[in-house]
Amino acid sequence: MKKWLLLVILPLIIVLPLSACNQQKTEKIKLAEVTHSIFYAPLYVAMAEGFFEEEGLDVELTTTWGGDKTMTALLSDGADIALVGSETSIYVHAQGSSDSVINFAQLTQTDGTFLVSREKIDNFKWDQLKDSTFLGQRKGGMPQMVGEFVLKQHNIDPKTDLELIQNIDFANIPSAFASGTGDFVQLFEPTASIFEKEGTGHIVASFGTESGKVPYTTFMSKESFLKENENSARKFTAAIYKAQQWVQEKSSAEIAKSIAPQFEDTELELIETVVERYKEQGSFSTDPILDVDEWDNLQNIMDEAGELPTRIDYDTLVNTIYAEEVVEK
CATH class of the missing domain: 3.40.190.10 (Periplasmic binding protein-like II)
Known part of the structure; x- marks a missing residue:
């Protein structure tokens, strides 16, 4: 009788702690997006296809509707990560922020x-x-x-x-x-x-x-958050890269079907048309690395419009460590 009980209980003793351990490993990330758009298809693919879950992340997505509101959410710790145009990080830095906002993973590489x-x-x-x-x-x-x-x-x-x-x-x-x-x-x-x-x-x-190519929308966080949560940033970037590869490999019809739940009021055929248009012109970044040429092009565009407060060195507001690591792997 004792042997029988031992055979039943022992697997439970082993499995339950492992299960609890797996649950504890899930990290919650608060993500604020500047708007909700098919333009951000790879992000929604990462959510729909379970790539964040594979990395042990629970991503809570909020649409903040506007660059100013998005940055306010990030700076006030209402969000851990923001998806917004890279120009906003330049504006914040120019205002003398003591905790710079760092671009660490790129999502789109053209105007939309x-x-x-x-x-x-x-x-x-x-x-x-x-x-x-x-x-x-x-x-x-x-x-x-x-x-x-x-x-x-x-x-x-x-x-x-x-x-x-x-x-x-x-x-x-x-x-x-x-x-x-x-x-x-x-x-x-x-x-x-x-x-x-x-x-x-x-x-x-x-x-x-x-x-031409420009870091139109990137994932960014406060420098302090990245220092304290490097592993989270790395996992988040890895999930985005998986989604970017998935988008490159799949047809527009498959992508549309994947992200359709995000756009319940939009016909599937229309979603597919938009995805195809963005794919054809190379709007979706194929990897999360924001390169120097794109950063320079961004500042040239801002300067031409008379909106560049000051030219910022690439290394000051761009961190490609996590992106380069996940691409290399």
């Missing part, structure tokens, strides 16, 4: 907006924007800075060659265009594709293709 025309244009030329009314994005934000940078690349002065409207809130730009404001508008997906499907507008160019 498209130029939409009210009228259908078969052979679009950038000089067709001259003397038009252009509904741009918020002043000082990355979309607007990229927009102005691209216009200047095509010898268009946004201050004198067209009527630039940029006093409309981000959330209201699509409705403003739909109601008749502007000949052209700079829009994110899926709005651009929705407008094209409805006949409200027509996509004629990609700002992401025109502006």
